[in-house]
Amino acid sequence: MASDYFLAALDRYRETRAAVLGCSPGDFDTHSLVIVPRPDGPYLKSVLMALTFGTGTVVSVEQPYLEWVRANAPQDKHYRAMLPNVLLQPLAEEAARRGDTIDWRSPNLTFLPAQEPAARPLPRGFPSSPSGPIGAIVTSPPANSTTLLAS
Numbered sequence: 001m002a003s004d005y006f007l008a009a010l011d012r013y014r015e016t017r018a019a020v021l022g023c024s025p026g027d028f029d030t031h032s033l034v035i036v037p038r039p040d041g042p043y044l045k046s047v048l049m050a051l052t053f054g055t056g057t058v059v060s061v062e063q064p065y066l067e068w069v070r071a072n073a074p075q076d077k078h079y080r081a082m083l084p085n086v087l088l089q090p091l092a093e094e095a096a097r098r099g100d101t102i103d104w105r106s107p108n109l110t111f112l113p114a115q116e117p118a119a120r121p122l123p124r125g126f127p128s129s130p131s132g133p134i135g136a137i138v139t140s141p142p143a144n145s146t147t148l149l150a151s
Contacts, residue, residue, distance in 0.1 A: 009112045017051055021060035030056040033078035035070050038062045047102050052079050068094055082107050
């Protein structure tokens, strides 16, 4: 049984990924392929981004390639859009025909912890303070340090 922590983390992850991709969180539960225009945002270098939770796949693509992706996306199983030879390589070939150069990379796998991780103290000599929009911790190494290990 999934913990309350995991379920809440999964909801937050779905919401943030939906915002990045330009879809609604419910699109991941449709058991189908949802293709949306890629919104403006921090991922402008990506022509196409795709994400699946196994219960639905969302492909977010920049406008010049949107109709091509819709016409060439797999029609049978939604998750096949994640396979490089099904959509990514053909998209790179289409871009080359248009005079653009794009590369693809294999999908990443993401994990969420089942329980809240235990807080680990920083080694002595590493002061920290909250910073940034999500409360990231910024550390400063001791003055005599040459290596900074991040966890």
